[in-house]
Amino acid sequence: GQSLEQPSEVTAVEGAIVQINCTYQTSGFYGLSWYQQHDGGAPTFLSYNALDGLEETGRFSSFLSRSDSYGYLLLQELQMKDSASYFCAVRDGKAAGNKLTFGGGTRVLVKP
Amino acid sequence: DADVTQTPRNRITKTGKRIMLECSQTKGHDRMYWYRQDPGLGLRLIYYSFDVKDINKGEISDGYSVSRQAQAKFSLSLESAIPNQTALYFCATSDRGSRQGQDTQYFGPGTRLTVL
Numbered sequence: 001g002q003s004l005e006q007p008s009e010v011t012a013v014e015g016a017i018v019q020i021n022c023t024y025q026t027s028g029f030y031g032l033s034w035y036q037q038h039d040g041g042a043p044t045f046l047s048y049n050a051l052d053g054l055e056e057t058g059r060f061s062s063f064l065s066r067s068d069s070y071g072y073l074l075l076q077e078l079q080m081k082d083s084a085s086y087f088c089a090v091r092d093g094k095a096a097g098n099k100l101t102f103g104g105g106t107r108v109l110v111k112p
Numbered sequence: 113d114a115d116v117t118q119t120p121r122n123r124i125t126k127t128g129k130r131i132m133l134e135c136s137q138t139k140g141h142d143r144m145y146w147y148r149q150d151p152g153l154g155l156r157l158i159y160y161s162f163d164v165k166d167i168n169k170g171e172i173s174d175g176y177s178v179s180r181q182a183q184a185k186f187s188l189s190l191e192s193a194i195p196n197q198t199a200l201y202f203c204a205t206s207d208r209g210s211r212q213g214q215d216t217q218y219f220g221p222g223t224r225l226t227v228l
Contacts, residue, residue, distance in 0.1 A: 008152065031214060042202060042219035043155065050214065087154055091215050099145075099170070100215060104154040 002026040004103035006088055011109045018075045020106045022088035025069065030091040032064050032071040033100070038084045046073070046086075075108065083110045115139045116220040118203050124226045125193050133188045133223050135203030144186040145204040145217065146170075146178060155202065161186055193227040200224050 004024045012018045022032065031050035035043040049055055049064035049071060061074040075082055085105040092099065116137045125131050135144065146158040157170030159178040167178060175197060177189045190197055203220040 033214075033216070035217075042221050043217075044219070045216045048214045048216065099157060099160055099168075100217060101157070101171075102147075102155040104152060 002090060002092055002101040004088055004090060004101065006103040006106050008104065009107045011111065012078055013111050014078055014080060016078050018078060018108060020073045020086050022071050022103055023069055024090050026090050026092050028092045033089045034062055034073045035087045035089060036084050037087065043087060078110050080110050083108060116203060116205055116218055118220040118223050120223060121221065122224045124228065126228050127194055129193050131190045131193055133201055135186045135220055137184050137205045139205055139218060141205040141207050142183065143206045146188045147202045147204060148172060149200040149202060158188065195227045198225060198227045
């Protein structure tokens with residue numbers, strides 16, 4: 001089966017940098033995705049890594065190491081609006097249903 | 113207009129009642145999903161469908177059933193609701209993906225269901 005581990009909560013101040021780690025176990029692996037969800041809202045897609053390395057999208061970056069079954073989401077220059085939950089998700093292979101499995105989510109609280 | 117819509121947005125029902133949650137999309141995607149979200153447990157997959165004739169169970173399908181009435185419509189039913197099915201339910205869609213297996217999912221606004 002598939003399982004993902006990420007911290008449950010992180011607190012930081014405006015302007016700081018936060019790194020959210022995600023380790024995964026999966027029977028097949030296509031890539032690691034990250035989603036953001038504000039309280040009361042729907043999850044929205046942030047980034048996707050299929051290959052090792054860092055992908056940068058504005059203030060957010062995502063990293064993947066396939067050999068270590070590990071990735072992280074880096075939030076830079078934190079703003080109050082970044083307070084939200086962040087989920088990592090892996091897509092497994094056809095043999096396992098070719099579907100996404102989500103981690104339990106990391107709640108990020110940004111303080112002034 | 114929203115690309116993925118869910119009805120109702122909120123529903124309170126009693127134990128033993130049958131209830132249907134509906135999802136419609138205008139994105140033209142083949143793939144549709146139903147997830148359940150409970151505090152601290154993330155999103156758990158209930159059922160998914162890769163096209164109109166394809167229905168698959170997710171990790172927590174017991175007590176639920178689905179119907180894919182058309183490419184754009186995917187409904188979730190609780191045959192006999194019980195209190196531990198109280199949760200936030202999300203519908204999502206995705207395209208086949210083109211970038212190295214990417215399968216970006218687009219979520220509806222959610223349905224908050226309370227079973228008394």
